[in-house]
Amino acid sequence: MPEADLLHYRLHWLSGAVYPGAHPGRMSGAGLLFKQHQPLAASNDPRRLDLRASVLDPFEHFHVRAYRQPSRIDVYLLADLSGSMGHAGKQKILTALLRTLARSAFGYGDRFGFIGASESIEPHWLLPTGLHEAAVSRLACRLETAELSGSASGLRNAAAYLPAERALLFLLTDAHFPLAHLRDLLASLQMHDIVPLILWDAGEYRQLPSWGLLSVRDIESSVSRTLVMRPSLRERIIAAYAKRRQHLIGAFRAFGSEPLFIEHCDIPAINRYLHQRAA
Amino acid sequence: MNLGVESPWLLTALPLALLPLVGKGMREHAHPGLMLLPPDPLSGLLDWLIRLFAMLAMAGLVLGMAGLHRRGQSVERIGHGAEIVLLLDRSNSMDNSFAGRAPNGNEGEESKSAAARRLLTDFVNRREHDLIGVAEYSTAPLFVMPMTENKEAVKAAIAATATPALAYTHVSKGLGMALSFFERPIVSGSRLIVLVSDGAAAIDPDSEQKLRQWFKEKQVRLYWLFLRTANSPGIYDQPADPRDDNAQAMPERYLHQFFTSLNIPYQAYQAESPDAMKQAIADISRLENLPIHYFERIPRQDLSGLCYRASFILLLLLLALKGAEVKTEAKP
Numbered sequence: 345m346p347e348a349d350l351l352h353y354r355l356h357w358l359s360g361a362v363y364p365g366a367h368p369g370r371m372s373g374a375g376l377l378f379k380q381h382q383p384l385a386a387s388n389d390p391r392r393l394d395l396r397a398s399v400l401d402p403f404e405h406f407h408v409r410a411y412r413q414p415s416r417i418d419v420y421l422l423a424d425l426s427g428s429m430g431h432a433g434k435q436k437i438l439t440a441l442l443r444t445l446a447r448s449a450f451g452y453g454d455r456f457g458f459i460g461a462s463e464s465i466e467p468h469w470l471l472p473t474g475l476h477e478a479a480v481s482r483l484a485c486r487l488e489t490a491e492l493s494g495s496a497s498g499l500r501n502a503a504a505y506l507p508a509e510r511a512l513l514f515l516l517t518d519a520h521f522p523l524a525h526l527r528d529l530l531a532s533l534q535m536h537d538i539v540p541l542i543l544w545d546a547g548e549y550r551q552l553p554s555w556g557l558l559s560v561r562d563i564e565s566s567v568s569r570t571l572v573m574r575p576s577l578r579e580r581i582i583a584a585y586a587k588r589r590q591h592l593i594g595a596f597r598a599f600g601s602e603p604l605f606i607e608h609c610d611i612p613a614i615n616r617y618l619h620q621r622a623a
Numbered sequence: 624m625n626l627g628v629e630s631p632w633l634l635t636a637l638p639l640a641l642l643p644l645v646g647k648g649m650r651e652h653a654h655p656g657l658m659l660l661p662p663d664p665l666s667g668l669l670d671w672l673i674r675l676f677a678m679l680a681m682a683g684l685v686l687g688m689a690g691l692h693r694r695g696q697s698v699e700r701i702g703h704g705a706e707i708v709l710l711l712d713r714s715n716s717m718d719n720s721f722a723g724r725a726p727n728g729n730e731g732e733e734s735k736s737a738a739a740r741r742l743l744t745d746f747v748n749r750r751e752h753d754l755i756g757v758a759e760y761s762t763a764p765l766f767v768m769p770m771t772e773n774k775e776a777v778k779a780a781i782a783a784t785a786t787p788a789l790a791y792t793h794v795s796k797g798l799g800m801a802l803s804f805f806e807r808p809i810v811s812g813s814r815l816i817v818l819v820s821d822g823a824a825a826i827d828p829d830s831e832q833k834l835r836q837w838f839k840e841k842q843v844r845l846y847w848l849f850l851r852t853a854n855s856p857g858i859y860d861q862p863a864d865p866r867d868d869n870a871q872a873m874p875e876r877y878l879h880q881f882f883t884s885l886n887i888p889y890q891a892y893q894a895e896s897p898d899a900m901k902q903a904i905a906d907i908s909r910l911e912n913l914p915i916h917y918f919e920r921i922p923r924q925d926l927s928g929l930c931y932r933a934s935f936i937l938l939l940l941l942l943a944l945k946g947a948e949v950k951t952e953a954k955p
Binding site: 559 | 647649650651652653654655656657658659661663664667669670673746840944947948950951
């Protein structure tokens with residue numbers, strides 16, 4: 345797997361996990377970053393004995409250097425599996441991202457889990473955190489051929505399936521649900537580090553025809569409308585999407601995260617975004 | 624509007640016209656976030672127009688197949704005119720000229736019946752709103768044409784008197800039949816009988832009694848157009864010999880007296896030439912112009928052609944809209 349096809353995420357917070365990994369953690373252990381001095385009795389590893397600190401101690405205690413242990417984290421992909429995510433190749437992008445993210449997490453030594461939510465959270469769209477690539481692969485195969493339907497209201501229960509520890513959470517959705525639902529979701533996920541990826545298809549708004557009659561049916565609500573397409577209406581649709589984008593950015597920023605709008609599985613773009621947010 | 628259909632069982636297909644309410648017949652493009660699209664009144668209007676057009680087109684086709692028509696009906700009309708019964712004499716002598724001989728075909732000489740035909744046709748042409756019936760009499764009365772406002776039919780009935788005449792003159796039965804044309808009680812306008820004859824006959828006492836009664840009941844005016852043949856007794860002639868003063872010898876005089884004694888508006892014209900007859904008819908035409916109230920019959924009207932035409936236009940429109948539909952498939 346070429347390096348370019350993996351996601352490189354860095355954290356700006358400390359992992360509390362006990363197991364060693366690749367991210368800065370709160371545990372002391374075998375690391376390279378100095379953390380603190382400890383009395384020899386508390387940390388009985390004489391190899392890390394700090395002679396200078398021991399000599400300088402007026403109480404003549406032996407001090408041992410403790411190092412920060414790099415820990416692993418839990419990486420989750422929380423995916424919106426509503427009907428609208430089955431439209432126009434979004435499902436393929438979802439699957440590709442699932443595989444890429446899982447490989448990237450396993451590359452770091454992190455555990456990877458998947459939560460898929462449609463009308464509710466179904467057990468067969470749950471993957472508990474683990475290090476098994478085969479399980480992810482099976483899930484991705486099922487997801488590729490699944491018929492997605494229903495709304496995304498199950499997303500709001502996602503917090504119940506997440507660990508009590510802080511985790512890195514990739515939220516992949518097209519956000520075609522009311523902003524109030526989004527605020528509820530973000531409020532329930534506040535303890536986790538959220539990477540929001542908003543997946544819009546250009547055919548939804550930018551690539552609509554300029555002229556002609558267009559009958560459109562909503563995938564989720566089955567409401568049908570006829571549009572008399574003309575340049576002015578096309579402009580208005582594009583403007584409506586731009587406005588929606590601003591609203592979404594506002595909603596995410598209110599909860600301390602910056603959304604990334606993607607139209608296809610653009611790994612370099614996601615990587616650039618991840619580098620920016622770690623800095 | 625009395626609408627009817629030829630085959631009512633085809634109307635069971637009429638609920639098919641509700642189909643456009645269910646589907647528009649356009650290829651639907653899936654869209655993930657319809658709530659994001661801004662409302663567009665023009666699109667909404669067109670959406671309903673398409674459904675309406677489709678419903679009307681289907682209803683039109685079904686109604687056209689079922690054979691929609693407007694039933695024959697009568698329309699109330701008010702005009703200036705009268706109910707007129709033309710009572711024509713069909714006795715042999717009518718085929719003679721005013722000179723009392725068979726028309727020889729030159730010098731413009733025409734028979735009395737031909738003159739009567741020509742002048743009466745003119746008369747009918749000039750009377751726009753009249754109801755005209757035609758009866759004839761000879762030995763027996765002949766029912767020709769009931770009271771109608773259809774001028775073509777009346778003219779045809781008058782033209783039909785061109786066939787050779789029949790035998791004798793039985794005026795009382797003819798009058799009886801003419802009177803029987805006035806069935807409805809009088810509402811408005813005037814009723815008149817125009818009796819065109821060239822002779823008369825005695826009326827027996829029984830008929831006389833009945834005629835007196837009917838003329839009173841039906842309030843009919845009588846115009847007698849007496850086509851006098853040269854050298855024959857006229858209506859106003861006094862007999863030279865008092866012994867000849869009886870109905871058998873001078874039926875014209877006695878018939879005139881009988882009509883006068885009826886106490887109804889009565890006018891006799893003694894015409895000795897086509898010109899005099901023309902004058903008499905012009906008189907009648909001028910006099911009888913009271914407002915009249917009558918019902919005009921309108922024949923049944925087939926509306927299925929109209930239905931098909933409307934459907935055709937609507938279907939063309941829908942076809943044009945279908946042509947304007949966006950053809951591209953949704954992006955994979």
